[in-house]
Amino acid sequence: MPYYRSHVLVCADPECISRGALALEDALQDELVAQGLIDEVQVLETSRLGGCSSGPEIMVYPEGVHYSGLTEDDIPFLVEEHFLKGRIVERFRVPVKSDADEELGPPKPKEVRVVLRNCGKIDPENIEDYIAEDGYMALAKVLTEMTPEQVIDEVTRSGLRGRGGAGFPAGRKWQLCRQVPDFPKFLICNADEGDPGAFMNRRVLEGDPHSVIEGMIIAAYAIGASQGYIYCRAEYPVAVRTLRIAIQQARRLGLLGENILNSGFSFDLEVRMGAGAFVCGEETALIASIEGRRGEPRPRPPFPAVKGVWSKPTNNNNVETYANVPQIILKGADWFASMGTEKSKGTKTFAVAGDVNNTGLIEVPLGITLREIIYEVGGGIKDNKGFKAVQIGGPMGGCLTAEHLDAQVDYESLTSLGAMMGSGGLVVMDEDTCMVDIARYFMDFTQDESCGKCTPCRVGTRRLLDILLRICGGEGRDGDIELLETLCEEIRQTSLCGLGQGAPNPVISTLQHFRHEYEAHIYEKRCPAKVCRALIQYRISKDICTGCTVCARNCPANAISGERRSPHTIDPSLCVRCGICAQVCNFNAIEIVSEGIRAAVN
């Protein structure tokens, strides 16, 4: 049997053939014969090497080199260089299309990819790729073998809880909507992923839109809905585009529209775009937005399951909730329930951002500990700094500290610790983070996004923000902490919707775990983490400074003075704390200090 030391795969897709692939292949064979290499190098035809619009494409193994755009005239040179001299010809080389993309990468230890299983592996703009991965098999099973009640039963038994943050059992929600005797019924997918730091839904919508669509069709069948909307935020234009293409392709194959798969069940889907309002992630505000109104929430009851879009029964679930459904149907409720903890079944995607080495998306079984997420999956804190806190649940979540690192991540545990699962955004903060600044930061966000309808939120968050700004600005007063606590409790109890009810959470949880930082800011006018501009100073070390004048020349406020070759000084009354001097100093002579007032006020 001939032993080949090298294989050359020539892409013979129609596009490549139209660009001369076969002639190239012949030229290659001829040259290999002429060079006496034909017994060592085998030429094969293949398909889908990718990038066929710039073809012909060839792939050479064992090196795994992808060459593109060759002509017959290039062949002698290629054969001589690559096969005789063993040198890769860089100018024809293109990067190999990798299997997993940069954002996701291959699964990290402890990851179990259920919702993310296809992302980066299939072409989201090709429904056949999805079908090849058992796509729409669940729908076929549902429409031909199961009644709506059986579908609801299966989903209920699986223990799937809403992945948008509240964790309400999905099966029960569907049942509630199903039993309302009113038609038509609607289905909504909440794709308004507005939590800063959360981009899991984006990835699924961009990488595997059909998993969501299939889940929605199954849900619609279960509750008896005839029309669905995917409400996607406008900041995700790629996701919107991918969804629209996917819906079109599904319609063309008869998977959406009238009489799906000849079952008698009809359902159609539409994408609705948001317009930049975080509050529209709240379901009643979302419904208002679909109806063409301001995204202002309304009181519940009545819940959307009873009166939703245009006052008709509506089921609303998160992207990730729907994306789990096809696999629950195919693999069974028991399979899903085998992962996770007793009350929190299945897996959850998380977006890890902040001061960790591996930021990005992960999907892990519920019940994993924070320590495992941050250190094993997240690769630990960047620059080997100390871990300070992790914010979970977005701007309405809370922060957890080092003492909670071994807490299990599931719905109940997090709530009992004063945090919230939320949609899955995790922001990790290292020792150089000021927690008062973080509270101010989140409050700034929620204040801006408050819809303004109810006084506790509209006015309350403004007052909270004002107090926090004063504290960070060095004007904190005795009594501020108590005032914050009282306000937080009032706002939480009396706000109309989840935004207002949750807005005080970052303040409450940072006060709970980092009260000493607040006290330092207020009573000592000191920022322990050296972040708050009004409380820090940039100082040049006299021992290290060489007087090179680089900092003085770069200071935008002309705050640095000194003779050449003599240590320089910064005038704190002129300094704007921009940090440029510390950046340009070649000797690391400039440090940030926060000493506060020496006489502590009690």
Place this chain on the structure above:
Amino acid sequence: MQVKTVDLQTSQAVSAAIEKHGASREALIPILSEVNRLLGYIPAEAFTEIKRQLRLQSSDLRVYESQLYSLASFYHMLSTEELGRHVVRFCESAPCHVVGGRELLTAVQETLGIQPGQTTPDRKWSLITTSCLGVCAVGPVLLVDDDIYGNVTPDQVPEILARYE
């Protein structure tokens, strides 16, 4: 009675928007978004024009300028003020903030010479802070027109901005 004539560009933008999304109440936000996209913002006379053209299409569809304005002023992606030729959107959310967002914003402000919410006197640049764009793994993030830049450091700012005419 004084009759105000509306700009042809505005009128065409409104027609195109209504044509694309249909004349219905639920299409109001998409219509406003489309006008915003075509004109760069929603000029005041567009509200009147939308009301007028919708009424022509469907006589019982009564929409008023105040309702349209209440929508335009609610949603962040809709602007009632004319923006510069190029818009720099800076993500001000926590994940970008903790990885150096503050220094980056300072650098952008210094380079452009304006604060968030302002437009440069030559009307070339507008600077807006935006909410999370969902690319947090590559923070801090800048969005210039439709181009996303990730892992941006302050010293890269002049070079990035120089790419735009």
